[in-house]
Amino acid sequence: MRAWTSPEVPSLPVTGPAVRVHDTATGALVETRPEGPARMYVCGITPYDATHMGHAATYVAFDLLNRAWRNAGHEVTYVQNVTDVDDPLLERATRVGVDWAELALRETQLFRDDMEALRVLPPAHYVGAVESIPLAVAVIERLQAAGAIYQVDTDLYYSVTADHAFGDVSGWDRDRMLEIFGERGGDPDREGKKDPLDCVVWRGEREGEPSWPSPFGPGRPGWHVECTAIALEHLGAGFDVQGGGSDLVFPHHEMGAGHAQVAEPGVSFARAYAHAGMVAYDGEKMSKSKGNLVFVSALRRSEVDPMAIRLVLLRHHYRSDWEWTDDQLWDAVDTLATWRRALALGAGADSAPVVERVLAALATDLDAPAAVQAVQDWVEATLGTTGLADTSDPDAAATVHRLLDAALGLSL
Numbered sequence: 001m002r003a004w005t006s007p008e009v010p011s012l013p014v015t016g017p018a019v020r021v022h023d024t025a026t027g028a029l030v031e032t033r034p035e036g037p038a039r040m041y042v043c044g045i046t047p048y049d050a051t052h053m054g055h056a057a058t059y060v061a062f063d064l065l066n067r068a069w070r071n072a073g074h075e076v077t078y079v080q081n082v083t084d085v086d087d088p089l090l091e092r093a094t095r096v097g098v099d100w101a102e103l104a105l106r107e108t109q110l111f112r113d114d115m116e117a118l119r120v121l122p123p124a125h126y127v128g129a130v131e132s133i134p135l136a137v138a139v140i141e142r143l144q145a146a147g148a149i150y151q152v153d154t155d156l157y158y159s160v161t162a163d164h165a166f167g168d169v170s171g172w173d174r175d176r177m178l179e180i181f182g183e184r185g186g187d188p189d190r191e192g193k194k195d196p197l198d199c200v201v202w203r204g205e206r207e208g209e210p211s212w213p214s215p216f217g218p219g220r221p222g223w224h225v226e227c228t229a230i231a232l233e234h235l236g237a238g239f240d241v242q243g244g245g246s247d248l249v250f251p252h253h254e255m256g257a258g259h260a261q262v263a264e265p266g267v268s269f270a271r272a273y274a275h276a277g278m279v280a281y282d283g284e285k286m287s288k289s290k291g292n293l294v295f296v297s298a299l300r301r302s303e304v305d306p307m308a309i310r311l312v313l314l315r316h317h318y319r320s321d322w323e324w325t326d327d328q329l330w331d332a333v334d335t336l337a338t339w340r341r342a343l344a345l346g347a348g349a350d351s352a353p354v355v356e357r358v359l360a361a362l363a364t365d366l367d368a369p370a371a372v373q374a375v376q377d378w379v380e381a382t383l384g385t386t387g388l389a390d391t392s393d394p395d396a397a398a399t400v401h402r403l404l405d406a407a408l409g410l411s412l
Contacts, residue, residue: 308336
């Protein structure tokens with residue numbers, strides 16, 4: 001599957017510091033130490049509706065990590081999946097009376113368009129669940145060989161007890177896992193399972209649903225094993241950062257890590273697990289089930305500057321939960337107008353401090369709000385001068401313009 005077109009990103013005159021991120025598994029800030037290219041996997045969309053602000057916040061967050069690594073001198077291998085066959089997609093296709101594959105193609109293209117508009121750097125490997133089925137089958141076979149798979153009717157289940165590190169990603173106790181598992185795609189009450197937390201890795205063929213041949217009979221892979229298989233194929237075990245929204249900590253990232261660590265004993269799936277917070281609207285987390293969504297595409301069709309959308313996202317730390325309001329968007333529009341006015345002067349306040357502050361902020365757990373404040377301080381200092389003769393840096397605007405794009409993804 002193809003990704004979207006990459007924007008041209010300017011280079012900076014300095015190299016950024018080593019990048020640290022908050023690791024969910026340890027609860028600590030950890031320094032990433034890439035060996036060769038920095039390797040990152042971020043879980044992608046299930047394309048049954050348009051990109052909302054919760055999605056956008058997650059992908060902009062990890063775009064900041066991609067850029068911070070590049071500005072620190074690393075090449076980056078970024079992988080993202082598309083869950084282009086899954087129960088929610090099939091249910092929506094049935095409800096609206098369209099072919100599920102056509103729906104997936106349409107919404108995936110809309111997602112690409114939204115990511116391009118927001119200047120999110122594309123993954124090197126953009127992989128659909130359907131095209132990854134052979135990879136998932138191979139991982140399931142390895143789990144079978146390790147004794148971690150059993151059958152219930154036509155389905156195959158993974159035994160969570162096969163991984164001695166089960167629970168290390170989330171840090172959750174069993175009671176909390178059981179409470180959440182059923183709400184996030186699990187089936188804790190199914191008869192025949194050895195453990196309520198065991199998850200399906202191969203869903204046997206159901207009438208009216210798409211299926212594919214396999215050594216286990218016709219069917220399709222479970223959600224968790226798809227991401228595991230794609231990551232292992234394109235990044236290998238022990239990659240630098242597994243990313244996604246905080247609602248993926250359990251069961252998705254916990255199960256995915258378990259699959260990989262049983263399939264490849266002695267190796268951690270990822271070195272760090274980073275998670276973006278949830279975005280609310282009208283007092284509740286944005287979700288398709290509740291219908292309280294603000295769509296990127298709808299704002300773009302209303303001729304809202306995508307850079308204003310991105311600035312709203314940047315003003316919130318990626319790990320925080322926050323609520324979208326229209327006032328934030330209009331304030332971002334006004335802010336960008338002021339920034340553009342400062343950049344149009346050409347000369348301005350000394351650019352070296354703002355470059356240093358922005359790169360340091362983003363290297364410290366992707367602190368975009370601190371980086372935005374650094375730019376705002378430079379803008380105020382520049383607009384506060386009485387004339388070009390009073391400025392200290394004749395090339396300031398050009399440097400800050402490059403900085404905004406290379407570090408924050410804002411093309412002004």
